[in-house]
Amino acid sequence: MGIEIERKFLVASDAWRALARHPGTAMRQGYLAAGGPGLPSLRIRIAGAAAFLTVKGPGGKVRAEFEYPIPQADAEAMLALSPLAVLSKTRFEVEHEGHLWTVDTFHAPAALQGLVLAEVELADLATDPPLPGWLGAEVTDDPRFTNAALAAALTPG
Secondary structure, three states, rough: OOOEEEEEEEEEEEEHHHHHHEEEEEEEEEEEEEEEOOOOOOOEEOOOOOEEEEEEOOOOOOEEEEEEOOHHHHHHHHHHHHHOEEEEEEEEEEEEEOOEEEEEEEOOOHHHHOOOOEEEEEEOOOOOOOOOEEEEOOOOOOOOOHHHHHHHHHOOO
């Protein structure tokens, strides 16, 4: 069974940009199911030339995650089926004291422009990575900052 252990933070400054591996990866992602309290989400993501179908279990810091590569044409067709807003973002990788952080800068929907989130995946719950100075508040356990919740909140109607 796939398990994801991660921490998520708002980003408070642009200091990460000087440390980022470039170029970033353009991503679009949508949801066929957004989850919610106690429910899984079903995500379609196109990241550069790759595409994935991902099932994520409910939870915050620890949750089930199953990810499968799919043909890009299938991903495009599934994105068109998404009942929720499709997110557009660029993902950058930043190393900090032995840990790889991903930093997402959001572009669409327009209401997300300017939102920057950083995540670090952990090998186990006992790992407590040193936090970069460019991080802001931790939002790991705030369900409003899951990508699925952002997509649901910005869906018209």
